[in-house]
Amino acid sequence: MSSHDNHPEGVAHHFETAEQQFDSGKLGIWTFLLTEVLFFSALFVAYTMYRDNYPEVFQFASQYLDTNLGALNTLVLLLSSFTIAWGVRNAMLGETKMLTINLIITLICAAGFMVIKAEEYGHKFHEGTLWGGHEHSIFQLDASKVDPEIAAHSKAWSNPDGEFSAAVKDLDPEFRQKLGIFFGVYFCLTGLHGIHVLIGMILLTWLLIRNLRGEFGPKNFAAVDFIALYWHLVDLIWIFLFPLLYLIS
Amino acid sequence: MAPTTNTLDRTNYLNATKGFMSWFWTIDHKRLGLMYLWSVIACFIMGGFFAMKIRLNLMPGAVDFATQTAEQMNAYNNAFTVHGAVMVFLVIIPSIPAALGNFVLPLMLGAKDVAFPRLNRFSYHLWIIGALLFVATLLIGNLDTGWTFYPPYSTGHTDPSVITAVLGAFILGFSSIFTGLNFIVTIHKMRPPQMTWFKMPLFLWAIYATAVIQVLATPVIGISLLLILVEKTMQIGIFTPELGGDPVFFQHLFWFYSHPAVYIMVLPGMGIMSELFATFSRKPIFGYKSIAMSSIAIAIFSFIVWGHHMFISGQSDLMSVIFSALTFSVAVPSAIKVFNWISTMYKGSISFSVPMLYGMSIIWLFGIGGLTGLFLATLGTDVVFHDTYFVVAHFHYVMVGSALFGFIGGIYYWWPKMYGKVVDGPLAKVGCVLSFLGFNLTFLPQFVGGSKGMPRRYAAYGSEQGFDDWNYWSTMGAMVLLAGLSIALFGLLRSFFVKGALSPANPWGGVTLEWQTPSPPPEHNFEIDPPTVGDPYDMSLVEYRGEVEGFLPVNPREDDPCVAYIAPEEA
Amino acid sequence: MSDSSHGSEGHIGHVLPLSILIKVFGCLVALTILTVITGKADMYGADLAVAMIIATCKASLVCLFFMHLKYDRPFHGMIFLFSVMCVGIFLAFVALDAESYQEHVKDFKANEIAEQQLGE
Amino acid sequence: MxxxxxxxxxxxxxxxxxxxxxxxxxxxxxxxxxxxxxxxxxxxxxxxxxxxxxxxxxxxxxxxxxxxxxxxxxxxxxxxxxxxxxxxxxxxxxxxxxxxxxxxxxTPPADSYEIHAKASKWQWEFEYPNGASSFGFIDAGEYQGKGLFVPLGKNVRIRLESSDVLHSFSIPNFRVKMDVVPGRYTDVWFNAIELGDFPIFCTEYCGTKHSRMLSKVHVVSEEDFAVWLKENQEDPNASPVDKGKRLFSAKCTACHAVDGSTKIGPALNGKYGTIENIVGGTVTIDDNYIRRSILDPSADIVVGFENVPMTSFAGQLSDDDISNITAYLKSLTE
Missing domain, CATH: 1.10.287.90 (Helix Hairpins)
Structure with a gap:
């Protein structure tokens, strides 16, 4: 601590220069993003494996998901990604007010994403479209929503010649089991992603508070930059989740 | 002998501040390293207790096979599970990287600290939480899944203590990830300008390779354990056959981490070996670049060989063949390292100090561990040895023989730097030799028992099965090993509690940067800034000086604190 | 010391022009709409490939511009690609394995059903 | 060559x-x-x-x-x-x-003789093409049941399946080993060239009594094997009592005796129709109680046996099997 006299301001004791400190942070956050990619990888592997083996089940199951809500969520996240990227620019240029606005928009988008997600989840819990081991899992499906072609192709019924009915007992038991797997993977993937959004919201709030205190500026914007990178990764994962889960045809 | 001013009243990192909080809330990498060290030793004692429980239980005659009750079997199953989980997650994985790595890495780089000291503290606190969860698991239930947590047994058929254990391992995983991340950034960004990649000490290469594995592989075990947790509590179905899930899929996830994790354990031990062989042979390490590159090669290859744990798991035959072929790729860099270490001894000036005795033990133990790995990489023989004591003996030779002996050797090597005292007496040597003999007596018989078909994880064996002799010698060996390790620990503890003159800055004659600062180092590592960086293995840079009972630079800088502190009259 | 740190400020970070940010955002929205349209249309079996190509394009845009990879040290981009590569290997091996042993799973399921029917 | x-x-x-x-x-x-x-x-x-x-x-x-x-x-x-x-x-x-x-x-040869092995906690059950079946598990230090019979010098393929967790089928003398994975089939094959009895181990950890999931493989000459198969063939026309006796001796005799002596569980002869003290009351031993005890043993435990819970046979015994066993137990009272 005694060497503080000739140490550059805002630079921790063990770094020589501000550049070294920033570079270290940047490498650190990128390495962390690498661990995040690997963290999600297991679920993507699960997805690929089961989709590869039960393509017809995945095609059928995706009808339970509301593509419009998914697309809306994609746009919401993209917008938040845009505003946080803009926010980084604001921080670098010292535009504190604009940074505040951008952070707030990002937060609102994140909250919006979670609200839409909660809506989707709520609907599924209500309808019993849940993972295999859940006691209320029944996979009821509105007959009007079913694409007759997919229905014929998927052999989802014990009586393939019969008309599709919303009655659950008609679903082939093995097919139901596999549907359960799809929703297991769906809930794990979107749930884990949702947790990341929640963590992102906490971090964004922290940034907002620090910004309101006037802590960020051209010399000190690392935190904004790094959290923005994290937020973009959350967006990236959703960019892949959306077509993989909602758009299976 | 010249009087020295190198006494305890000099301010160093140990006595700069006092009180519990000054340790618990420290961001000093050296203090964190020491706290890891003692925590790991405490966990090692816990894991060792269960190891002895296992061995005593398997002593012929200890338990009657015919009348063994379900409770006794459960107690045994609990013992081997806790032994495995504690030793893997709480001892060997953090031992060298988190404890010694934390202490030594910034010193070797001539840096004041790791890149993210607060993150470093955070990962220690995470580690403590993880360890406490494990202790909680012990108290609340009978964890009996084996450290592998294979579903569907772990998710559907055993008691809920799996939840706390898995949560603990999950948190420990993040502690490990953050440590690795910290080291990667530190090595990239905090090397002194003169220290190019190929002037880095080999220990740092090993730690770097380890850190790469830690950040790449550990997240996968994190998510797999999380899925076990979700599966257990909510029956999500991904691994559960009754719900259409695939239990073999979990094994893929598990071994995608856990095979590279073997190298998280072994690579740092290999790094220590390189330092020991150069320093105690007083010779530049032979084949510096091959050793450095083989560390990286091991790190990369370790990711494409996990399937050799699954040859008989129901994995497809095609994948088994591919994985078997790939597995051999990892054997070559390991062999290169061994040959280079031995060549370093050639025409050296070899000192049999305690760390070097551990180093030489490792060559032999790792030799056996590595060579027996060949039987397990080969498809035909692995089918016979899989899940027998042959495998148990093999991985103990690798993990204990290399990682643990490397850890102890490393502690003895850097002990003077940590506490300013050299431990190199006959007692410590007896500890090493006894451990070596005891270890071999414990595990050599297990190879034979295993090749005769003795399955692992059995609570008891009937005499008619014919494994009694092997179990007898194994248990005897465990006693000797216990004695040896106790003596080794006793040597350290005695040195810790007994006050004495501080050791010279460089008692062994190492050339890497940590030996250029006084022992123990000051709070911010180096008093002169930046330290002189040279070839890390150019032994002609230091010479032995009888008056300090240690080594000093041949051409010391005028402001060199080690020279100034130790021999003020001459300086 | 403080002089040199002052001079190095220019190297820290890269300010992205707002116009680029807006253009990238526009592209991302357009691609999202495209992916929904193609997702609903019949692509004769290439659905997954098309969806993944569009998603990869979107991801690249986010990486290159929003995440500054285009202007950043190449090493950071390498780290990211390396992680994706690792996931690729992991995915390929597991999927290949699971596909090759499906036969035994199907046999089992078929037999299970047959046995149930016999039981009834 | x-x-x-x-x-x-x-x-x-x-x-x-x-x-x-x-x-x-x-x-x-x-x-x-x-x-x-x-x-x-x-x-x-x-x-x-x-x-x-x-x-x-x-x-x-x-x-x-x-x-x-x-x-x-x-x-x-x-x-x-x-x-x-x-x-x-x-x-x-x-x-x-x-x-x-x-x-x-x-790669099992095409002409292999196929035997089905079913693993469950903690026993092996072997079924032969002609409907014969044999069990093998260990309790109280003794091998119970008969184990696996295979003919000498013939290619034998064992199809493995599990009804609960992972197990592994290992015969060290044959150098074969394969995990038994629930939800699918795996297999091993071998050609025995030595007469005699050899141990079978479970080598994948499967819970409390993993160390007791043992059995034996008996290599017998082809003639002896044919005789054994015939003797053990299930007679479809056998009476329910006989069928029940067969099942009882295979599945239940490890814990229950029919000569009045107490093994791990209570003796079951002469019990049908009597009133038994159970934890929290009494119960008449009738068809319902037997059925419940087989499928959900911990529901009503007889006083004195609280600490040795029986494992459920749900999924292992069909409704027919249970009524056959009931018929057999009934016959022991009459």
Whole structure:
């Protein structure tokens, strides 16, 4: 601590220069993003494996998901990604007010994403479209929503010649089991992603508070930059989740 | 002998501040390293207790096979599970990287600290939480899944203590990830300008390779354990056959981490070996670049060989063949390292100090561990040895023989730097030799028992099965090993509690940067800034000086604190 | 010391022009709409490939511009690609394995059903 | 015939050697050959390492404190290449031998005689093509049931399935091992060449009594095997009492006696129709109670047996099986 006299301001004791400190942070956050990619990888592997083996089940199951809500969520996240990227620019240029606005928009988008997600989840819990081991899992499906072609192709019924009915007992038991797997993977993937959004919201709030205190500026914007990178990764994962889960045809 | 001013009243990192909080809330990498060290030793004692429980239980005659009750079997199953989980997650994985790595890495780089000291503290606190969860698991239930947590047994058929254990391992995983991340950034960004990649000490290469594995592989075990947790509590179905899930899929996830994790354990031990062989042979390490590159090669290859744990798991035959072929790729860099270490001894000036005795033990133990790995990489023989004591003996030779002996050797090597005292007496040597003999007596018989078909994880064996002799010698060996390790620990503890003159800055004659600062180092590592960086293995840079009972630079800088502190009259 | 740190400020970070940010955002929205349209249309079996190509394009845009990879040290981009590569290997091996042993799973399921029917 | 079949014949032996139990299957000799090949290569490498370390340590020991060594080379590309390439060649050979052997052992011949083995916690159940079945598990230190019967000199394929968790089917004398994975089939095959009884182990951890999930394989001559099959064939026209007796002796006699003596569980003769004290009340032993006890044993436990819970047989016994067992128990009272 005694060497503080000739140490550059805002630079921790063990770094020589501000550049070294920033570079270290940047490498650190990128390495962390690498661990995040690997963290999600297991679920993507699960997805690929089961989709590869039960393509017809995945095609059928995706009808339970509301593509419009998914697309809306994609746009919401993209917008938040845009505003946080803009926010980084604001921080670098010292535009504190604009940074505040951008952070707030990002937060609102994140909250919006979670609200839409909660809506989707709520609907599924209500309808019993849940993972295999859940006691209320029944996979009821509105007959009007079913694409007759997919229905014929998927052999989802014990009586393939019969008309599709919303009655659950008609679903082939093995097919139901596999549907359960799809929703297991769906809930794990979107749930884990949702947790990341929640963590992102906490971090964004922290940034907002620090910004309101006037802590960020051209010399000190690392935190904004790094959290923005994290937020973009959350967006990236959703960019892949959306077509993989909602758009299976 | 010249009087020295190198006494305890000099301010160093140990006595700069006092009180519990000054340790618990420290961001000093050296203090964190020491706290890891003692925590790991405490966990090692816990894991060792269960190891002895296992061995005593398997002593012929200890338990009657015919009348063994379900409770006794459960107690045994609990013992081997806790032994495995504690030793893997709480001892060997953090031992060298988190404890010694934390202490030594910034010193070797001539840096004041790791890149993210607060993150470093955070990962220690995470580690403590993880360890406490494990202790909680012990108290609340009978964890009996084996450290592998294979579903569907772990998710559907055993008691809920799996939840706390898995949560603990999950948190420990993040502690490990953050440590690795910290080291990667530190090595990239905090090397002194003169220290190019190929002037880095080999220990740092090993730690770097380890850190790469830690950040790449550990997240996968994190998510797999999380899925076990979700599966257990909510029956999500991904691994559960009754719900259409695939239990073999979990094994893929598990071994995608856990095979590279073997190298998280072994690579740092290999790094220590390189330092020991150069320093105690007083010779530049032979084949510096091959050793450095083989560390990286091991790190990369370790990711494409996990399937050799699954040859008989129901994995497809095609994948088994591919994985078997790939597995051999990892054997070559390991062999290169061994040959280079031995060549370093050639025409050296070899000192049999305690760390070097551990180093030489490792060559032999790792030799056996590595060579027996060949039987397990080969498809035909692995089918016979899989899940027998042959495998148990093999991985103990690798993990204990290399990682643990490397850890102890490393502690003895850097002990003077940590506490300013050299431990190199006959007692410590007896500890090493006894451990070596005891270890071999414990595990050599297990190879034979295993090749005769003795399955692992059995609570008891009937005499008619014919494994009694092997179990007898194994248990005897465990006693000797216990004695040896106790003596080794006793040597350290005695040195810790007994006050004495501080050791010279460089008692062994190492050339890497940590030996250029006084022992123990000051709070911010180096008093002169930046330290002189040279070839890390150019032994002609230091010479032995009888008056300090240690080594000093041949051409010391005028402001060199080690020279100034130790021999003020001459300086 | 403080002089040199002052001079190095220019190297820290890269300010992205707002116009680029807006253009990238526009592209991302357009691609999202495209992916929904193609997702609903019949692509004769290439659905997954098309969806993944569009998603990869979107991801690249986010990486290159929003995440500054285009202007950043190449090493950071390498780290990211390396992680994706690792996931690729992991995915390929597991999927290949699971596909090759499906036969035994199907046999089992078929037999299970047959046995149930016999039981009834 | 490939090169090492010849060599392996030299190693062929029927008696136990230092490392292995007897070679009781046709493939065992090949595995042992691969083992000894790797063993001698490794032994050579290990001795080299040990000798080099020991000789260098002695020859170049530091005789004087502070002694500096004479100059010697720090690297040599040539020698690095040598000690990378030479081991690699041996490893390629090891892989190749292992691969050939593995392929052979993973491909059951088309004419194999198929036996189904069903693993559950903690017993093996074997079913033969003609409907005969046998069990094998261990309790109170004794092998219960009969174990697996196989004919000498015939290719036998065992189809494995599990009704609960992972198990593994291992016969060291045959050098075969395969995990039993719930939700799918796996298999092993072998050709037994030695008459006698050999142990079967479960080698994948499967819970409390994993160490007792033992059985035996009996290799008998083809004639004896045919006789055994016939004797154990299930007679579809047998009376329910006879069917029940068969099931009872296979599934229940480990814990329940019918001669009045108490084993792990209470004796079951003369109990039908009587009133029994159970935890929290009394119950009449009737069809319903027997059914409940088989499917959900912990529901009503007889006083005195609270600490030895019975495992459920749900999924293992069909409704028909249960009524047959009930009929048998009923017959023990009359």
């Amino acid at each position: 490939n090169m090492y079949t010849l060599l392996s014949m030299m190693l062929q032996h029927q008696k136990e050697d230092f490392f292995f139990p007897s070679q009781a299957s046709a493939n065992a000799a090949t595995v042992d050959f691969i083992f000894y090949f790797i063993f001698y290569v490794s032994l050579f490498a290990f001795i080299t390492i040990v000798l080099a370390t020991a000789i260098f340590a002695w020859r170049y020991r530091r005789s004087k404190v502070g002694m500096t060594p004479e100059d010697s080379p720090h690297h040599s590309t040539r020698i690095e290449i040598v000690w990378s390439v030479v081991p690699s060649i041996f490893m390629v050979m090891m892989f190749w031998y292992g691969f050939e052997d593995f392929t052979e052992r993973r």
